[in-house]
Amino acid sequence: xxxxxxxxxxxxxxxxxxxxxxxxxxxxxxxxxxxxxxxxxxxxxxxxxxxxxxxxxxxxxxxxxxxxxxxxxxxxxxxxxxxxxxxxxxxxxxxxxxxxxxxxxxxxxxxxxxxxxxxxxxxxxxxxxxxxxxxxxxxxxxxxxxxxxxxxxxxxxxxxxxxxxxxxxxxxxxxxxxxxxxxxxxxxxxxxxxxxxxxxxxxxxxxxxxxxxxxxxxxxxxxxxxxxxxxxxxxxxxxxxxxxxxxxxxxxxxxxxxxxxxxxxxxxxxxxxxxxxxxxxxxxxxxxxxxxxxxxxxxxx
Numbered sequence: 565x566x567x568x569x570x571x572x573x574x575x576x577x578x579x580x581x582x583x584x585x586x587x588x589x590x591x592x593x594x595x596x597x598x599x600x601x602x603x604x605x606x607x608x609x610x611x612x613x614x615x616x617x618x619x620x621x622x623x624x625x626x627x628x629x630x631x632x633x634x635x636x637x638x639x640x641x642x643x644x645x646x647x648x649x650x651x652x653x654x655x656x657x658x659x660x661x662x663x664x665x666x667x668x669x670x671x672x673x674x675x676x677x678x679x680x681x682x683x684x685x686x687x688x689x690x691x692x693x694x695x696x697x698x699x700x701x702x703x704x705x706x707x708x709x710x711x712x713x714x715x716x717x718x719x720x721x722x723x724x725x726x727x728x729x730x731x732x733x734x735x736x737x738x739x740x741x742x743x744x745x746x747x748x749x750x751x752x753x754x755x756x757x758x759x760x761x762x763x764x765x766x767x768x769x770x771x772x773x774x775x776x777x778x779x780x781x782x783x784x785x786x787x788x789x790x791x792x793x794x795x796x797x798x799x800x801x802x803x804x805x806x807x808x809x810x811x812x813x814x815x816x817x818x819x820x821x822x823x824x825x826x827x828x829x830x831x832x833x834x835x836x837x838x839x840x841x842x843x844x845x846x847x848x849x850x851x852x853x854x855x856x857x858x859x860x861x862x863x864x865x
Contacts, residue, residue, distance in 0.1 A: 626862040630793035639787035649670035649773045657766045661757045669752040679749045682730035692720035761785040789845035811860035822846045
């Protein structure tokens with residue numbers, strides 16, 4: 565029995581000694597195992613410190629959204645300078661028209677009266693001018709009174725003023741006074757295209773009464789494509805006139821176009837915090853339509 569107890573005690577001592585030895589060995593080796601990790605971390609830190617962060621790291625490529633538009637010079641709104649009801653419509657939305665081509669004709673009795681006024685004043689001025697010159701000649705020979713001369717002069721100048729006023733109104737209506745004197749009164753006011761382009765925004769019908777200043781339609785010239793982009797205040801330091809951009813258009817995802825920024829708005833939209841940026845496309849396409857959605861990229865050097 566004593567022999568068995570001695571063997572158990574001896575075995576326990578061996579186990580305890582082995583455990584203590586292993587623990588000490590792990591503690592001794594721990595710094596050596598951790599050292600490479602610490603060295604690596606230190607090395608990474610040193611390497612990062614040697615490469616300062618580029619302030620354009622997020623601005624090398626700026627993405628903006630917008631739409632295709634036209635410059636004010638290439639987008640003409642047709643409005644009549646005299647009211648009237650639409651007699652005939654000669655074009656439709658989407659049609660291409662040339663400068664001077666008839667868009668609609670308007671019916672208004674006042675237009676007829678204006679032409680009549682001009683023709684009457686023109687005839688009267690011619691007569692009164694001759695009478696005034698005759699009285700002036702007679703007065704110089706004391707064959708007529710100064711009172712009669714002054715009366716003829718007043719009538720002549722008054723009628724001349726009426727003629728000039730009627731002529732100015734007809735010019736605003738694009739009516740040729742020379743043609744009016746030659747061909748006579750025209751019953752309908754002809755509204756023509758002031759520029760060549762495509763007809764848009766035509767929401768009228770025959771018989772509709774159009775007031776002065778109301779829109780008949782727009783004429784859009786697509787020879788020069790413009791892009792209106794939306795930028796934000798945070799992007800402003802990285803955008804300037806002359807920047808080159810590339811853009812794609814919805815419905816034409818496989819094609820990429822180029823443009824150049826030519827203007828940056830000076831007003832900020834207070835609600836959105838956005839600024840309008842305008843660019844001119846280097847090329848145009850017959851499929852471009854005003855209002856088409858655009859995705860643009862500004863690449864910084």
